[in-house]
Amino acid sequence: MISNSPTEPAFDRLLQVAVEVFAHDGFRDATVRDICAKANVNVASVNYYFRSKEALYAQALAFAFQEANRLHPQDAAQDQNLPPEQRLGLFITHFLGKLLDDSQLGFHSKLIAREIAEPTKALDDIIQTAIVPQFALLTDIIQKILNRPDNSLLVRRCLLSIFSQCLMFKHSRAVIDRLYPELIADEAAIAASAEHITQFSLAALKGLA
Amino acid sequence: MISNSPTEPAFDRLLQVAVEVFAHDGFRDATVRDICAKANVNVASVNYYFRSKEALYAQALAFAFQEANRLHPQDAAQDQNLPPEQRLGLFITHFLGKLLDDSQLGFHSKLIAREIAEPTKALDDIIQTAIVPQFALLTDIIQKILNRPDNSLLVRRCLLSIFSQCLMFKHSRAVIDRLYPELIADEAAIAASAEHITQFSLAALKGLA
Amino acid sequence: MISNSPTEPAFDRLLQVAVEVFAHDGFRDATVRDICAKANVNVASVNYYFRSKEALYAQALAFAFQEANRLHPQDAAQDQNLPPEQRLGLFITHFLGKLLDDSQLGFHSKLIAREIAEPTKALDDIIQTAIVPQFALLTDIIQKILNRPDNSLLVRRCLLSIFSQCLMFKHSRAVIDRLYPELIADEAAIAASAEHITQFSLAALKGLA
Amino acid sequence: MISNSPTEPAFDRLLQVAVEVFAHDGFRDATVRDICAKANVNVASVNYYFRSKEALYAQALAFAFQEANRLHPQDAAQDQNLPPEQRLGLFITHFLGKLLDDSQLGFHSKLIAREIAEPTKALDDIIQTAIVPQFALLTDIIQKILNRPDNSLLVRRCLLSIFSQCLMFKHSRAVIDRLYPELIADEAAIAASAEHITQFSLAALKGLA
DNA sequence: AATGAATGAGCCTTCATTCAT
DNA sequence: GATGAATGAAGGCTCATTCAT
Numbered sequence: 001m002i003s004n005s006p007t008e009p010a011f012d013r014l015l016q017v018a019v020e021v022f023a024h025d026g027f028r029d030a031t032v033r034d035i036c037a038k039a040n041v042n043v044a045s046v047n048y049y050f051r052s053k054e055a056l057y058a059q060a061l062a063f064a065f066q067e068a069n070r071l072h073p074q075d076a077a078q079d080q081n082l083p084p085e086q087r088l089g090l091f092i093t094h095f096l097g098k099l100l101d102d103s104q105l106g107f108h109s110k111l112i113a114r115e116i117a118e119p120t121k122a123l124d125d126i127i128q129t130a131i132v133p134q135f136a137l138l139t140d141i142i143q144k145i146l147n148r149p150d151n152s153l154l155v156r157r158c159l160l161s162i163f164s165q166c167l168m169f170k171h172s173r174a175v176i177d178r179l180y181p182e183l184i185a186d187e188a189a190i191a192a193s194a195e196h197i198t199q200f201s202l203a204a205l206k207g208l209a
Numbered sequence: 210m211i212s213n214s215p216t217e218p219a220f221d222r223l224l225q226v227a228v229e230v231f232a233h234d235g236f237r238d239a240t241v242r243d244i245c246a247k248a249n250v251n252v253a254s255v256n257y258y259f260r261s262k263e264a265l266y267a268q269a270l271a272f273a274f275q276e277a278n279r280l281h282p283q284d285a286a287q288d289q290n291l292p293p294e295q296r297l298g299l300f301i302t303h304f305l306g307k308l309l310d311d312s313q314l315g316f317h318s319k320l321i322a323r324e325i326a327e328p329t330k331a332l333d334d335i336i337q338t339a340i341v342p343q344f345a346l347l348t349d350i351i352q353k354i355l356n357r358p359d360n361s362l363l364v365r366r367c368l369l370s371i372f373s374q375c376l377m378f379k380h381s382r383a384v385i386d387r388l389y390p391e392l393i394a395d396e397a398a399i400a401a402s403a404e405h406i407t408q409f410s411l412a413a414l415k416g417l418a
Numbered sequence: 419m420i421s422n423s424p425t426e427p428a429f430d431r432l433l434q435v436a437v438e439v440f441a442h443d444g445f446r447d448a449t450v451r452d453i454c455a456k457a458n459v460n461v462a463s464v465n466y467y468f469r470s471k472e473a474l475y476a477q478a479l480a481f482a483f484q485e486a487n488r489l490h491p492q493d494a495a496q497d498q499n500l501p502p503e504q505r506l507g508l509f510i511t512h513f514l515g516k517l518l519d520d521s522q523l524g525f526h527s528k529l530i531a532r533e534i535a536e537p538t539k540a541l542d543d544i545i546q547t548a549i550v551p552q553f554a555l556l557t558d559i560i561q562k563i564l565n566r567p568d569n570s571l572l573v574r575r576c577l578l579s580i581f582s583q584c585l586m587f588k589h590s591r592a593v594i595d596r597l598y599p600e601l602i603a604d605e606a607a608i609a610a611s612a613e614h615i616t617q618f619s620l621a622a623l624k625g626l627a
Numbered sequence: 628m629i630s631n632s633p634t635e636p637a638f639d640r641l642l643q644v645a646v647e648v649f650a651h652d653g654f655r656d657a658t659v660r661d662i663c664a665k666a667n668v669n670v671a672s673v674n675y676y677f678r679s680k681e682a683l684y685a686q687a688l689a690f691a692f693q694e695a696n697r698l699h700p701q702d703a704a705q706d707q708n709l710p711p712e713q714r715l716g717l718f719i720t721h722f723l724g725k726l727l728d729d730s731q732l733g734f735h736s737k738l739i740a741r742e743i744a745e746p747t748k749a750l751d752d753i754i755q756t757a758i759v760p761q762f763a764l765l766t767d768i769i770q771k772i773l774n775r776p777d778n779s780l781l782v783r784r785c786l787l788s789i790f791s792q793c794l795m796f797k798h799s800r801a802v803i804d805r806l807y808p809e810l811i812a813d814e815a816a817i818a819a820s821a822e823h824i825t826q827f828s829l830a831a832l833k834g835l836a
Numbered sequence: 837a838a839t840g841a842a843t844g845a846g847c848c849t850t851c852a853t854t855c856a857t
Numbered sequence: 858g859a860t861g862a863a864t865g866a867a868g869g870c871t872c873a874t875t876c877a878t
């Protein structure tokens with residue numbers, strides 16, 4: 001993705017700060033001045049290194065995906081030796097953990113969720129790089145449980161049904177925080193939520209198979 | 210674009226245009242000048258009728274919920290004489306229809322989805338007036354299928370599992386449009402998607418009961 | 419002055435409120451809306467009754483002078499039977515009391531002080547109506563103490579010297595409030611200040627005579 | 628109009644123009660656009676250099692005091708070797724000269740007089756840095772003539788009596804211009820006025836001592 | 837006669853961007 | 858190559874005023 005990036009520290013600092021700030025404030029509310037100040041670089045640096053605020057955003061988005069995948073690889077769920085039911089549980093637990101990570105890494109998924117909810121021109125690249133592989137992995141698991149071909153409509157629909165249950169905790173977090181805060185209160189609660197999604201989805205898949 | 214029938218009072222025209230523009234551009238990118246121009250009123254009208262851009266947004270949001278509920282009432286799903294399984298199907302079909310309505314009303318759900326993804330101060334009011342009733346209705350249906358008390362954690366989690374499958378078509382529409390466009394190609398496809406969510410969820414609920 | 423004023427209650431209320439608001443906020447900071455709201459009349463009333471905000475100001479100024487003179491006549495100081503030294507004391511006490519009156523009447527002198535510090539076109543009329551008579555009265559007193567003709571330069575200069583000591587409490591009140599608040603703390607303090615000005619001025623006049 | 632020598636830095640030009648414009652129009656009526664236009668700089672410069680219109684005003688006020696004191700230092704009046712009666716005369720002459728300086732510097736005292744008549748948040752700072760020293764100097768002189776302690780009420784009252792006679796030429800200049808223009812017609816007249824204030828005050832102080 | 841709705845000019849401020857160094 | 862100064866377009870908002878009723 002970021003093939004043409006010089007490896008200068010100012011450039012990198014700018015990129016990391018941009019992920020955080022864009023994730024926190026959104027594209028419009030984030031200001032170039034704020035990003036530069038937080039990155040300890042000159043105000044003109046964004047235009048110098050990235051040509052424009054918009055270009056910085058696109059790069060930051062690509063960087064966020066790259067980092068999210070580097071830091072949260074779905075290794076266990078890819079193990080073809082495990083039974084698909086167990087792989088499903090691992091996938092969901094891992095994916096939900098990534099989404100709800102409120103540490104520094106949380107910025108990555110937050111920025112991505114923003115981009116999906118309000119796509120810009122940058123989305124198409126991103127889908128190919130980061131979403132398609134996740135979809136492929138989950139497709140593989142579902143297809144084995146349902147015992148149907150990869151490209152069947154049912155597999156695709158079940159894929160969305162399962163993905164959506166995880167994504168809700170990101171997209172509708174504001175609602176969950178207000179109505180059902182106990183479901184994401186701490187790590188144990190999040191693990192229980194992952195377990196529920198797994199059981200709910202397994203029961204559904206078994207019933208539909 | 211809503212037809213700006215000049216007979217309509219300026220206040221109403223402003224409100225309808227605001228829903229459109231805020232849905233399309235978001236709060237920050239939308240400009241008062243643009244809204245006023247599209248509504249064929251003076252630039253000062255927003256401040257005259259609504260006191261501020263922020264207050265206009267809050268009113269537009271409330272109006273969007275009101276309109277969405279008025280045009281897609283959940284009457285059938287509330288019928289206590291029907292079996293809960295059928296009520297669930299009706300609820301999902303209606304809810305998905307409301308979310309994917311690309312006619313004039315599509316703006317309403319788009320604006321609402323934006324607000325949930327990036328909450329402003331206006332969200333709290335909205336949750337109470339518009340979301341809580343929907344949650345209550347679905348809770349009633351689930352609780353009857355599961356035969357569990359209203360407030361059990363399981364009921365709440367299943368509620369989110371079902372809601373999320375519908376909401377994904379709104380929040381992640383950009384992804385679906387690109388990867389699985391056939392699932393929302395036309396009204397028949399949407400109906401089939403609703404049917405899938407219903408079957409998936411019913412199988413899950415039966416399995417968990 | 420206000421010969422063409424209709425005697426309607428709305429008109430009068432507007433005028434009285436205008437004196438207060440202009441005195442408190444100044445011409446620019448005062449808003450027509452605020453004045454109309456406080457006077458319980460329509461927003462358009464100012465333009466209807468007075469043609470413009472500026473014209474309302476001019477009328478309010480004239481009204482303030484008229485009221486100030488009507489409510490604070492310098493009767494005692496005009497008594498030719500009293501010795502001029504006593505008349506000087508009466509004049510100063512009375513004048514200072516009028517200037518420092520913080521009750522409703524205080525608005526009149528505050529508005530007038532504003533006009534003198536930052537004159538508008540309205541000032542010339544005002545000087546003839548309200549200031550000249552005061553100057554004449556004080557001139558008469560001084561001239562008798564100094565035993566000089568009315569129009570001597572010395573009389574004029576002493577007039578200003580005495581007037582200025584009183585006016586300072588109005589024009590530079592902000593400074594006095596901060597550095598010597600004890601000089602205007604209460605009615606007794608104000609009376610003592612008047613007494614000082616009288617003694618200071620009498621001593622000066624005696625010395626110069 | 629100050630000569631906008633283009634060699635001067637934009638910051639300085641802005642400050643000098645601000646003194647002029649604020650003195651002429653007052654804080655509210657003065658516009659940032661006008662100031663920038665007169666200073667030949669961009670409209671955004673005020674916010675760039677001074678953060679806000681209000682901050683520019685505060686700086687302009689401080690600058691006015693600084694300039695007024697730099698150009699009219701009270702050196703002679705501070706000379707402890709001179710008799711206090713002579714020092715009083717020097718102080719009054721200098722102070723009145725500063726107030727009535729109609730050259731370029733007239734803007735300074737006009738701005739200051741405005742601020743005292745209609746104080747803003749900026750006044751408190753100004754009092755400490757600019758007024759207190761003047762008061763201290765005059766207090767020293769008066770106390771020596773009266774032979775009383777610095778902090779006696781009488782000294783304070785006499786201080787105000789003397790100050791006020793000078794200030795009147797600033798605050799009530801509009802009235803003097805119309806009724807007694809001969810008192811400030813030219814430099815000689817002003818010197819005569821200063822002489823009068825000195826004699827009047829000395830006679831008073833002697834009488835009260 | 838008197839009003840309330842509606843207007844438009846103009847204000848301060850923000851911000852991404854540019855330019856000379 | 859990299860910066861800090863400077864810009865200009867645009868945004869939300871206020872307010873005296875006008876106009877139809």
